[in-house]
Amino acid sequence: MDVAVRHDGRAAIVEVQGEVDLYSAPKMREALVGLTDGRSPAVLVDLSRVEYMDSSGVATLVEGLQRVRQYGGQFKLAGLAPAIRDVFRFARLEKVFDIYEDTQAALRAVR
Amino acid sequence: MSETFQIEVSSSPRLLQVVRAAVGQYGRLLDFTEEETHRLKTAVDEALTNIIRHSYGGEAGQRIVVTFLLSGARLEILLRDFGRKPDPARVAPREPDLSRPGGLGLPLIRSVMDEVEFDLSPERGTLLRLVKHLRAERGAR
Numbered sequence: 001m002d003v004a005v006r007h008d009g010r011a012a013i014v015e016v017q018g019e020v021d022l023y024s025a026p027k028m029r030e031a032l033v034g035l036t037d038g039r040s041p042a043v044l045v046d047l048s049r050v051e052y053m054d055s056s057g058v059a060t061l062v063e064g065l066q067r068v069r070q071y072g073g074q075f076k077l078a079g080l081a082p083a084i085r086d087v088f089r090f091a092r093l094e095k096v097f098d099i100y101e102d103t104q105a106a107l108r109a110v111r
Numbered sequence: 112m113s114e115t116f117q118i119e120v121s122s123s124p125r126l127l128q129v130v131r132a133a134v135g136q137y138g139r140l141l142d143f144t145e146e147e148t149h150r151l152k153t154a155v156d157e158a159l160t161n162i163i164r165h166s167y168g169g170e171a172g173q174r175i176v177v178t179f180l181l182s183g184a185r186l187e188i189l190l191r192d193f194g195r196k197p198d199p200a201r202v203a204p205r206e207p208d209l210s211r212p213g214g215l216g217l218p219l220i221r222s223v224m225d226e227v228e229f230d231l232s233p234e235r236g237t238l239l240r241l242v243k244h245l246r247a248e249r250g251a252r
Contacts, residue, residue: 019131022160023124052131052149054156055215083149090222091215092206 003031011042011110013103017049020057029060036067042110043068046103048079058091065097074098078106113182122163122173122192130177131156137179141186141245151243154223157216158190158239166194166237184245193236202229 001018012035016028035043045061047053061077068075076098080088088094100106118133120126131152138148159175167173178189204221221227226242 019128021124021127021131021156022163023127052152054153054160055219056160058215083146086146086149087153087219090219 003027005031011044012040013044013046015046019052021054022056025056025060032064039071042074044076044106046078053084076106078103115180118177120175122167123171127156150223154220157220161216162192166192186243188241190239196231196237
């Protein structure tokens, strides 16, 4: 799994690629913790190139959301393939996150 | 017709992707759709993750045996570990809860599989039995 961070205006975009599981989720967490420690005002996680995500990945995103909320920032997810969205639906977390079709739509929603 | 195969894997998180690949291959062999295959992978992956995290407390190098048994339209997956037994209250059916250990993985497994049963009777460890009923036109032919 690969994680890269780029910036677009006020938003930090975390690009995740590959399979997110118990082994790889800490790498995604490291990127999110770095951004939230720096109080990034808007964190967008681009999941469009994620082929698989288990509950370890979902729990990491929940932690990211909670950390951003603590300082009043924005946390958005973008580009979830149907199989990834499935995991969020089963976990009943679809309504907990701001989920967008793609990063462009998520960027437009950044206040 | 029936068939079986077994994977023995140590409790190393980096091997999860290897088991998922095998499950994916078997799903395709059973004519599962991509969606069904993905869900089967999720169930096995979440079960292994729980074993690594909770039965073995994150300790690598411990033994896990995964057995696949196909009998007609019934696919049974047995996961045997030799670590700490789960608290029966923790494995009881309940709503997803991210604040508890295994709070999300087990509800995910239950949402995917038709039967989920924890056998705590072995002297050491646990036998987790997952069952999926295949549609009539699928399975061993």
